[in-house]
Amino acid sequence: MNTTANTTPPGPPPSAAPSAPRGGTTPAPGGPRRRLAAILHRRARLRLSLLLSAPMLWLGVAYLGALAALFVSALWRTDTFTGDLVRELTWANFRELLTTEVYRTIALRSVGVAAAVTLIDLVIAFPMAFAMAKLAPPRAQRWLVIAVLTPLWASYLVKAYAWRVLLSADGLLGWGYGLTATIITLSYLWLPYMILPIYAGLERLPNSLLEAAGDLGARGRRTFRTVVWPLTFPAVVAGSIFTFSLSLGDYITVKIVGGRSQLIGNVVYDNIGAANNLPFAAAVATVPVLIMLAYLAAVRRTGALENL
Known part of the structure; x- marks a missing residue:
């Protein structure tokens, strides 16, 4: 009897597992990138540090570095005969600022204009922001925010020269040029920067706090004084930082509508250009920086910056 031989070569058992690579361990799926992601996921501080490293580096180099260069160059002097820059450290420029009455007057005038612009914008912005946030329906709020932002899309010079036309002797208002025209123009230019922070606050x-105050018998004035104002004061401070600092360092508006008025920005511009x-x-440019540092220090004592 003939038997047929099985010619199929034997294969590995079905249950046999593939042999592990030499070394005894299997590499983790994903490799180094997966392990780095796991480390960052577990360490929130490291993740935050890496996220903020590039902006902080840019801030340190571009902003703080520029301020340091500004302060160092303020300690140099210009040769009165040749006009050359002499890189010798001296406090002569700061002594001239402190001892010359005209520069003290200009500094006080600049602070007064910035404070007036901030106060005017606050008086106008608060009721507008309150109507946007609490009285307008949700759909109208979006359109009102767009309406507030719309003037920011126009050019700074176009808006400033438009006010020059209005305030000129032959203009619609005809108030002439000077500090009043400067305050009006700056108040218009920086008004959105006051409205938006207050609106966000x-x-x-x-709304339940306002309803509770009304249920307890508080009238509108007392509700504003005891509920609305304390809770929105940090937002007011945020808006005032914008309006005060922008008005303090502005010089273009003064050139356009200020007439013969002089503010800190104009003194800086004139000494860079004509006086060389x-x-x-x-x-002179360090004066607004020091004023803003003093303002921020005073605001910080109120605790408003911690609540922003």
Whole structure:
């Protein structure tokens, strides 16, 4: 009897597992990228540090570095005969600022204009922001925010020259040029920067607090004084930082509608251009920086910055 031989070569058992690579361990799926992602997921501080490293580096180099260069150049002087820059450290520019009455007057005038612009914008912005946040329906709020932002899309010079036409002797208002025209123009230019922070603060204010104040018998004035104003004060501070600092350093508006008025920005511009005295211009430019540092320090004592 003939038997047929099985010619199929034997294969590995079905249950046999593939042999592990030499070394005894299997590599983790994903490799180094997966392990790095796992480390960042577990360490929130490291993740935050890496996220903020590039912006902080840019801030340190571009902003703080520029301020340091400004302060160092303010300690130099310009040779009165040749007009050359002398890189010798001296406090002569700052002594001239402190001892010359005209520069003290200009500094006080600049602070007064910035404070007036901030106050005017606050008086106008608060009721507008309250109406946007608490009285207007949700759909209308979006359109009102767009309406507030629309003037920012126009050119700064176009808006400033439009006010020049209105305030000129032959213009619609005819008030002439000077500090009044400067305050009006700056108040218009920086008004959106006051409205938007206050609107954001009022939008976060719960309506239940206003209803509770009304249920307890508080009238509108007392509700504003005890509920609305304390909770929105940080937003007011945020808006005032914008309006005050932008008005304090502005010089273009003063050139356009200010007439013969002089503010800090104009003194800086004139010493860079016509007078060619860069060290003194740098010394004058440190005045707004010091004023803003003092303002921020005063605001911080109120605790408003911690609640922004």
